[in-house]
Amino acid sequence: MKLKPISMDVFADAREEAHTVLARVMGGLAPGEHVMRLGVDMEGQKRPLCATLPLTVEGTGTLDDLVGAESKYFDNFAFLLACGLAQTLSYGVMYLRSPATEPGGPVTVQAWHLAWGVLNECSAAEAAELVGDGAQAAFVDAPGVHCGDDGDGEAVYPPVAYTVL
Template identity: 90%
Template sequence: MKLNPISMDVFADAREEAHAVLARVMGGLAPGEHVMRLGVDMDGQERPLSATLPLTVEGSGTLDDLVGAEAKYLDNFAFLLACGLAQSLCYGVMYLRSPATEPEGPATVQAWHLAWGVLNECSAAQAAELVGDGAQAVFVDAPGVYSEDDCDSEAVYPPVAYTVL
């Protein structure tokens, strides 16, 4: 794969943004086993690159819940997301598969579309179109991953995050 040259400052900003995006998504997870997937296709690349991030949330749905991720998966996912955010000639999809809210119910899927260095939330219909092919899940509208405060705040994995060795 050959990436277009970018400055280290641009990549540092993209890496910080990737961690803020992950913090926002992780902070909104309910207890259970979740999986985030990311596919990024960059200009001149033969096949999309992909990353998977298994997440475990332990707790009762309060701010004291613990969000767990293995460091190697978290680092890989954040790096690929940062590459996608730093390169203007790329596109991709990030999606989150979460456990059912009811026993024996279907999983839920939310998706975000990556284009021109920005992640945009997808409606349920858009998520079904991007991810759908045979997925046994209910597609739901994704929340935004940016806030007006992002320029003034530091990325911290909320509520409490830890890595499993």
């Protein structure tokens, strides 16, 4: 695969934004086992590039919760997301599958659509259309994840952001 050349400054900004996106998503997770998936199509490639990031949250649903991500998966996911954000001729889908909120209930799914270097949050209906794989899931509206989506220009990491599982 051959990508359009970009400056190191553009990639550095995209890498920083990818980490901000991941921090915002991770900071809002409830206790349990979560899985993020990302698929990115870039100009000139035959198949999408994919990454998976398993996340474990231990705690009681407070800011003191411990969010665990194995570094090799985190680094791979962050790199692919940065590439998608840096290459404006890329598109894809990032989604988060979280445990059921009620015993015996369906897992919940949120999705974001990657286009022109930006992740846009999807409504529950859009998420069902993009990700729906016939599995029993409750699709929910996704929050904004970029800097400034909530009027705050800075991501807030949980007090303990990463651990090696």
